[in-house]
Amino acid sequence: MTTVTDAAGTPCEAPHRPAATASRRDAGRARMTSRQKLILILLLGAQFMLAIDFSILNVALPVVGGGLGFGLDDLQWIATAFALPAAGFTLLFGRIADLAGRRRMLLTGMMLLAAGSLLGGLATTPALLLTGRVLQGLATAIATPAALSLLTTSFTEGPLRARALGLSGALMSAGFTVGAVLGGVLTDLLSWRWAFLINVPVAVLILVLTPMLIRESRTEDRARLDVPGAVTVTGGLLALVYGITGAGENGWGDVTALAALALAAVLLVSFWLVERRSAAPLAPPRVLTKPTVTWGNVGGFVAFATETSLVFLMTLYLQRVLGFSPLATGLALGVLGAGTFAGGLAAPHVLSRIGGRRTLVSGLVLQAAATAALLALGGTRDALALLLVATFIGGFGNLVAIVAFMGIATSGLPDGEQGLATGLATMTQQVAITLGIPIMSAVATARTHALGASGTDAILGGIHAATLVNVALTVAGAAVVGLFLRGRA
Template sequence: MTTMTTAAVPQRARMDSRQKLILTLLLGAQFMLAIDFSILNVALPVVGEGLGFGLGGLQWIATAFALPAAGFTLLFGRIADLAGRRRMLLTGMALLAVGSLVGGLATSPAVLLTGRVLQGLATAIATPAALSLLTTSFREGHLRSRALGLSGALMSAGFTVGAVLGGVLTDLLSWRWAFLVNVPVALVILVLTPMVIKESRAAERARLDVPGAVTVTGGLLFLVYGITGGSPAALAAAAVLLIAFWIVERRANAPLAPPRVLTKRTVTWGNVGGFVAFATETSLVFLMTLYLQQVLGYSPLITGLALGVLGVGTVAGGVAAPRILARMGGRWTLVSGLLLQAAATLALLGLGETRASLGLLLVATAVGGFGNLVAIVAFMGIATSGLPDGEQGLATGLATMTQQVAITLGIPIMSAVATARGDVLAGIHTATLVNAGLVVLGAIVVGTFLRRK
């Protein structure tokens, strides 16, 4: 990544009114999709009681969303390049409205899980389409960095806001509104998008690589299922299918994910940095939820509001990130963001058993959220840079897949570490230390391999 100074940014690099409207619409879609991943987390016990889920069945409410969201993202990112990005965004929004309506009106576990599957599939369709529309609407440079900064802020903050919103809606209205709130927003996006955004697709109309699509989608589905369900057989199947995917892509005439893109230094190590950022910060939100509720005894509503401070930090990080990128370049911005996140996470080792620790939690999570978002914006910029518009759906599909798999993987691992100690607070401290260590390791690895040739 080339370092540039603020002075090097031309004064004409400002968004016009149409670009601002496009950005607002796309950010609204992405924010809503990000919220859906976590909006039910703090409401799971209430949902289980209302619909008759057993304790062991509650995890499937999250897994039913995560499986299609992670498994189909790369496929639909490429389909968006070929079939039309606006078309896929509209398809995803329509499916999200249907899935949210099904979940919100559910009277049995099977119907609710069907709604969650539809929401996850909608996320896999719409998220890479929205991101690629954003990157193709703004040329690489200052404007794209600003757009990606705001996008990254809202996508990351969406996970935290989802927890806040889920707690508020559950306490004040009903858990059903965690689903139903999506319906009017999706309808607004469906109406406005054709008026504001032009269709966009790759100039070269290649055929879809079916063998590649089957192997990568199957591999990702087995990977997520193996992680969330703790199934060694599923993980073994994932390894076989993903290896087969690599072999297929090397031989295909029109590969779903060309090896030259997958092995591009910025794509590879940018996504590694993004994986570390998403896996550690979202799992830290889980650990702090555990701490606030099980150690300090706060309600879901208060827990959500406390974690909202982290959301403020992430939004601030997203706003500041483009300026930091302009001064430091992508590599050092990514590394610096991760190191700031790690330092703030280490500070959380000072949390104790009394509510006097709440101040430390609020400050540390806000600072860590700032660093995390700076890293995420740098990751998005690096992972989508240097590629033509015709491959932006693939690039954003890879980035979205990285986000979804990281969130899915991070929480079970940190949960396992936290519960291994027996004592809740000691387990949270151990998991927090491991979390910070992974961030530092990620910063070292990315800083080393993203070095300029």
């Protein structure tokens, strides 16, 4: 019998007995220590705040634009300035966290978040506000994989980690919806500036408490950072996000967007070739081709891309078709947030009963069925009850799938590679969120224009078309994961 120490500094015994027997025997009696509970609260708080940041300005964009002089066509850059660094640098900083220290990177991210939020909240020009958003996005790329890898290394693989990932997934996904609610409340009752400033005291609190509760955690492998791999993957992801965002805004015939997508393809292929030949790769091919990593991330990409873009579509429906205010829209979408939170709490129990693959597939199928019901939405408020029930159920299924994705994508890997695994998972999340909205927006806009009509009927037709595509992608994702992950998770 051997003794190991986790990232929380808690010694635990690792008896040599069959894994399945150990899992069944320990599942009912696994308990967190008081220190682990405090660490969990701290890390969940950090991740929840970072998730809120992505969506908190979405419903307030017109107000922000009017206050600082943004043109209508330039409002998208408030979201894009955050999304580019958040998606592009996540994998790089996930690996840096493995090498330089996960706690150190979490603290660095929190410092950048506080600085970016203060700058954005006090901004008097568009340039200052966009600089603040870039810093917030970079903070997300640094802190999110660090916090998630600290979470996975603080809890050994099994019931405790499943429970921690369930709560983490619930709060991270709910954070995107809570961000919309909080953004509407702060904008209507106070000022859009508080959507930035509210982060500052929370970030400072995390900076104070983290050194007290969490010990430094890093891999024992002192390999040097793979610079060619870092340059090609970061450049490729930045070009991909920029290209998709540009195509969503300007159409798929936009020359700049197509050039960015072509550059992304070249850089990402180069990254794969570099990693195959590198002595110390940023993302070893043996990890990237591991079935649980590959297909777990595919399922996670589908879950995040479809549900966050559905929030965008329902925001469009509530405001442009039904005429809801930003505050009322946020409150209505809060029901979806409640569904995601319930799904996160239920997911560990589902995982323990039916396993990762079935949980991921089942969550996506439930999400698809609930989203399909939204095709019955009409131009009056009579169907509001349908929207609330369907988004609650869809949010529940989505979070069950997300927790399964996090568990699958980080399982079977040593602690020294958890930063890489969580970096990949976080990159999947950020890229999916970033790409899902412009793709669905492009589908809705194309259908609206094709109808050749004006007013709410044309907008509703566009929303229905994008919702149908959303359902099809979710079903396809469930089928692919169910087929290729069979017997491996």
